[in-house]
Amino acid sequence: MFRGHDAPQARNPDAMADKAVPHFHNQDGVPVIQVGSKEFMCIGALPPFDHPHVFLDMGADHEIICQYCSTLYRYNSGLKAGTAEPASSVWDDRARLAAE
Numbered sequence: 001m002f003r004g005h006d007a008p009q010a011r012n013p014d015a016m017a018d019k020a021v022p023h024f025h026n027q028d029g030v031p032v033i034q035v036g037s038k039e040f041m042c043i044g045a046l047p048p049f050d051h052p053h054v055f056l057d058m059g060a061d062h063e064i065i066c067q068y069c070s071t072l073y074r075y076n077s078g079l080k081a082g083t084a085e086p087a088s089s090v091w092d093d094r095a096r097l098a099a100e
Helices: 007-011 093-099
Strands: 032-035 039-042 054-057 063-065 072-075
Touching: none
Parallel strands: 032 072
Antiparallel strands: 039 054, 063 072
């Protein structure tokens, strides 16, 4: 029997496909990625060369370094949530899936 919080994921393995948490990558190898969210996932490089997708939370800070790929993420309040500068650092797996 599923517990309440486990049920959607257990029944639908693709439940995370429409993720609320933005995902960013550093495929271009830039020294700093400015982001409009303080909570997000870092995937490192683009699949299939990504690292484990790790949740990063800046809390009260304005920057954080990913422990896997050492990318420096800096919060920019002028950016909309889920966006980044460079914009190419935003990962949207739905666009990739649509192209396949």
